[in-house]
Amino acid sequence: MAEAAQTISDRIQQKLEDLTRAERQLALSILENYPASGLGPLTALAKDANVSVPTVARMVQKLGYKGYPDFQAELREELRAKVKSPIAKHETWAEAAPSGHILNRFTDAVIDNIRHTLGHIDPAGFDEACALVADPARHLYIVGGRITHTMAEYLFLHMQVIRPNLTHVQSTSNTWPHYLLNAGKGDVFVIFDVRRYENNTLKLAELAHARGAKIVLFTDQWRSPVHPLADITLSSRIVVPSAWDSAATTLLLVETLIAAVQGLHWGETKERMQELEEIFDSTKLFRKFT
The missing domain is CATH 3.40.50.10490 (Glucose-6-phosphate isomerase like protein; domain 1)
Incomplete structure (x- = not known):
């Protein structure tokens, strides 16, 4: 998962209005203890949110994932991004840094951050x-x-x-x-x-x-x-x-x-x-x- 991409939390918040009542109940349960809530078995997540297993499967598909394993894989990538040290973060950018002067690259990143945030x-x-x-x-x-x-x-x-x-x-x-x-x-x-x-x-x-x-x-x-x-x-x-x-x-x-x-x-x-x-x-x- 690229660090600048949408987080799962972002996706959930964007989709809230399109979810059914049960799916919205599940989404809010995930956000309440995010991201730890999505790291356990599918059945445990369904039980914690008091919804059915099929409801979990439907919602993760609405978020754009093929299934619960894909959903969890991206969630784990988010967790790895959370705890990166300064050296690890530098290596991530050094490997994928686009061409151009640092002034332009840094400014582009900040503008993109502002756009996503707002x-x-x-x-x-x-x-x-x-x-x-x-x-x-x-x-x-x-x-x-x-x-x-x-x-x-x-x-x-x-x-x-x-x-x-x-x-x-x-x-x-x-x-x-x-x-x-x-x-x-x-x-x-x-x-x-x-x-x-x-x-x-x-x-x-x-x-x-x-x-x-x-x-x-x-x-x-x-x-x-x-x-x-x-x-x-x-x-x-x-x-x-x-x-x-x-x-x-x-x-x-x-x-x-x-x-x-x-x-x-x-x-x-x-x-x-x-x-x-x-x-x-x-x-x-x-x-x-x-």
């Missing part, structure tokens, strides 16, 4: 995520991982200007109990977790979920193990001709969210911006040429 984002779900993040009555917690902490910090910096009542959760797990001490029902955790998913991030999500917090997850096309706990998942395509995955599409979603959130309570946000500018002026932090 084609699968649910606008209503995105709007719901923006409303949760914008609500000043909910304490907002933002957390990233080893690499994604940079995007978490970027989002946090902007949210500091836009709204009060928020916390940047540091990436070290020994500090998390202190942050979680004050987290409660209705609070919001924005969590970044992309492949080579981090066990500490999953544990934090489990604890936040147990306390009744809402979770907005930024992840990749294969989806973090945090996904089943998330109220809203925003998945991005991340594969580029590099040993490293790309953050470009995820950053696009983050910046779009920032723009939407600032507009939801623009009156209050504008006042905070004006006050911040006054503080900047008093500290002479920035040079002025007027």
